[in-house]
Amino acid sequence: MAEVLVYVDHVDGAVRKPTLELLTLARRIGEPVAVALGSGAEATAAALAEHGAVKVLTHDAAEYADYLVVPKVDALQAAYDAVSPAAVLVPSSAEGKEIAARLAIRIGSGIITDAVDLESGDEGPVATQSAFAASFTTKSRVSKGTPVITVKPNSAAVEAAPAAGAVEALSVSFSAQATGTRVTGRTPRESTGRPELTEAAIVVSGGRGVNGAENFAIIEALADSLGAAVGASRAAVDAGWYPHTNQVGQTGKSVSPQLYVASGISGAIQHRAGMQTSKTIVAINKDAEAPIFDLVDYGVVGDLFEVVPQLTEEITTRKG
Amino acid sequence: MSLRIVVTVKYVPDATGDRHFAEDLTVDRDDVDGLLSELDEYAVEQALQIADEADDAEITVLTVGPEDAKDALRKALSMGADKAIHVEDDDLHGTDAVGTSLVLAKAVEKAGYDLVISGMASTDGTMGVVPALLAERLGVPQVTLLSEVSVDGGVVKGRRDGDTASEQLEASLPAVVSVTDQSGEARYPSFKGIMAAKKKPVESWDLEDLGLDAEEVGLEGSWTKVDSASERPARTAGTIVKDEGEGGKQLAEFLAGQKFI
Numbered sequence: 166m167a168e169v170l171v172y173v174d175h176v177d178g179a180v181r182k183p184t185l186e187l188l189t190l191a192r193r194i195g196e197p198v199a200v201a202l203g204s205g206a207e208a209t210a211a212a213l214a215e216h217g218a219v220k221v222l223t224h225d226a227a228e229y230a231d232y233l234v235v236p237k238v239d240a241l242q243a244a245y246d247a248v249s250p251a252a253v254l255v256p257s258s259a260e261g262k263e264i265a266a267r268l269a270i271r272i273g274s275g276i277i278t279d280a281v282d283l284e285s286g287d288e289g290p291v292a293t294q295s296a297f298a299a300s301f302t303t304k305s306r307v308s309k310g311t312p313v314i315t316v317k318p319n320s321a322a323v324e325a326a327p328a329a330g331a332v333e334a335l336s337v338s339f340s341a342q343a344t345g346t347r348v349t350g351r352t353p354r355e356s357t358g359r360p361e362l363t364e365a366a367i368v369v370s371g372g373r374g375v376n377g378a379e380n381f382a383i384i385e386a387l388a389d390s391l392g393a394a395v396g397a398s399r400a401a402v403d404a405g406w407y408p409h410t411n412q413v414g415q416t417g418k419s420v421s422p423q424l425y426v427a428s429g430i431s432g433a434i435q436h437r438a439g440m441q442t443s444k445t446i447v448a449i450n451k452d453a454e455a456p457i458f459d460l461v462d463y464g465v466v467g468d469l470f471e472v473v474p475q476l477t478e479e480i481t482t483r484k485g
Numbered sequence: 486m487s488l489r490i491v492v493t494v495k496y497v498p499d500a501t502g503d504r505h506f507a508e509d510l511t512v513d514r515d516d517v518d519g520l521l522s523e524l525d526e527y528a529v530e531q532a533l534q535i536a537d538e539a540d541d542a543e544i545t546v547l548t549v550g551p552e553d554a555k556d557a558l559r560k561a562l563s564m565g566a567d568k569a570i571h572v573e574d575d576d577l578h579g580t581d582a583v584g585t586s587l588v589l590a591k592a593v594e595k596a597g598y599d600l601v602i603s604g605m606a607s608t609d610g611t612m613g614v615v616p617a618l619l620a621e622r623l624g625v626p627q628v629t630l631l632s633e634v635s636v637d638g639g640v641v642k643g644r645r646d647g648d649t650a651s652e653q654l655e656a657s658l659p660a661v662v663s664v665t666d667q668s669g670e671a672r673y674p675s676f677k678g679i680m681a682a683k684k685k686p687v688e689s690w691d692l693e694d695l696g697l698d699a700e701e702v703g704l705e706g707s708w709t710k711v712d713s714a715s716e717r718p719a720r721t722a723g724t725i726v727k728d729e730g731e732g733g734k735q736l737a738e739f740l741a742g743q744k745f746i
């Protein structure tokens with residue numbers, strides 16, 4: 166069976182969920198061979214084997230942390246040369262897309278970004294994508310070279326499928342471009358203890374209607390009662406009420422949770438672009454005409470300062 | 486020596502319009518009004534600020550697109566860019582990101598550059614890969630997705646706010662930079678700027694000018710194929726209640742019914 170390269174997104178050996186989802190999709194096309202780079206690369210092997218990786222190619226070097234993107238492209242290309250895979254799958258993070266794009270040029274292949282589903286077809290893997298703020302669904306495929314496809318988080322279920330996951334050292338020689346962009350400083354993000362926005366099953370978001378940084382405590386309290394991640398509209402982020410990392414929408418994160426709760430958000434097209442594919446959508450807005458109500462499964466026309474605390478209290482009571 | 490900045494800008498269908506696909510499954514650019522991609526305004530803005538700081542700088546805005554894409558160039562010129570290049574050719578219709586990066590790379594090389602500045606993503610394709618593709622093709626450093634950028638003594642520095650960390654980056658020119666919408670509000674063209682833009686030079690180049698063949702670009706030269714595009718069914722109308730004092734409880738009841746509580 167053909168091998169499929171899967172680029173592993175991990176933090177010091179802890180594999181991030183979208184990579185495990187990628188393994189599920191990779192198994193529809195062939196046998197997943199994972200590529201894990203940087204500090205902790207070998208520690209990823211157990212989780213990857215558990216989810217279907219037949220092999221885990223690893224390499225660590227200071228270059229991965231000290232320079233932007235290109236060292237990882239060099240390594241992925243080395244893995245490509247070693248394996249001759251039927252496809253290369255990469256998680257659709259900002260960095261993942263850039264790595265995939267540069268690899269595609271090098272190996273003379275077409276690239277598809279932000280797939281939300283993947284199936285095997287007569288002429289190679291077929292990717293499903295969302296277009297125009299998720300108002301269209303397209304099916305496409307790579308028509309030249311080895312398909313390079315980046316896949317969005319939450320595109321498949323994580324499934325256990327134990328495989329050998331044998332660790333093999335990848336041999337990598339860095340290109341002249343590898344050291345072009347130096348990383349001169351790095352400030353890690355502080356963890357909030359809440360689920361990762363793009364991975365969360367429930368997302369609770371606040372917008373301009375929240376009217377102040379201090380009021381976001383109301384949104385956070387609701388999120389915590391549901392075990393949810395917190396999101397924000399760009400209006401709330403631009404006002405400085407919530408960090409940009411939590412922004413949902415075209416220029417923020419795109420989320421596709423089981424439940425999306427929008428409070429004080431009008432539902433502009435750029436916001437919808439990042440949340441429209443959520444399974445269930447509910448909204449609280451005092452304006453009955455707000456476009457967000459066109460999307461909802463359940464909407465409450467009312468003042469969020471009344472409705473949200475009551476909702477949080479009711480949830481807390483019901484959960485006992 | 487003058488700092489030569491090339492800003493790549495895209496002409497896109499208005500996101501608030503009714504966007505759809507044409508019969509050949511390319512983005513329909515006829516039925517919806519087009520404009521300069523809003524995210525590229527941030528690239529023009531940062532170019533203007535970098536030029537202000539430099540002793541001597543020249544900003545060229547570059548687009549690859551249909552005839553109407555001139556509107557995007559005019560807007561960028563009215564914001565303050567010095568001149569424009571429009572790569573226009575009937576054979577370009579349907580070019581994908583890989584093909585676009587090829588055309589941009591040829592055009593940037595022909596124009597001459599020290600610094601290329603792009604937007605973070607186009608608002609129609611939203612791939613966000615063209616700057617990386619361009620850097621790969623040009624063989625120069627990529628310093629992308631910056632929320633802060635400055636150029637000093639032949640070195641570009643910037644801050645990239647990623648998922649897990651915020652990074653300070655640095656590279657020697659020539660380089661390809663892309664900036665996010667966090668990089669700072671883009672200016673509105675002034676009346677004076679709009680008048681001045683009318684007199685600024687706009688060059689038009691075709692594939693031959695760039696030494697490219699029709700087979701390398703366009704729908705035929707594209708390395709990806711869209712097989713189908715279908716409109717997402719509208720979400721079925723949900724229940725909407727007016728809060729009469731019990732709105733939060735009613736919503737909780739709904740969520741419990743859906744097994745979220």
Ligand SMILES: Cc1cc2nc3c(=O)[nH]c(=O)nc-3n(C[C@H](O)[C@H](O)[C@H](O)COP(=O)(O)OP(=O)(O)OC[C@H]3O[C@@H](n4cnc5c(N)ncnc54)[C@H](O)[C@@H]3O)c2cc1C
Pocket residue numbers: 371372373374375397398399400401412413414415416417418428429430431432433434435436439449450451452455467468469470523524608666
């Ligand atoms: C290129 C580009 C990219 C963009 N990217 C994004 C993006 O990634 N994410 C994003 O979100 N936006 C994005 N935007 C901005 C987008 O167009 C909207 O401006 C933004 O989403 C509006 O945020 P909002 O809904 O919070 O604010 P508003 O549109 O001002 O809506 C606030 C809502 O709150 C309601 N409200 C006020 N007070 C209360 C109350 N007490 N109780 C209940 N309801 C109340 C109001 O009725 C109103 O509907 C982008 C725009 C552009 C041009």
Ligand SMILES: Nc1ncnc2c1ncn2[C@@H]1O[C@H](COP(=O)(O)O)[C@@H](O)[C@H]1O
Pocket residue numbers: 493494495496522524525528547548549550582585589602603604605606607608610611612613614615616
């Ligand atoms: N046809 C084009 N002409 C000029 N610049 C473009 C074009 N397409 C993309 N770009 C540039 O590349 C950036 C990212 O685009 P994309 O990868 O298509 O999302 C844009 O913000 C532009 O700066």
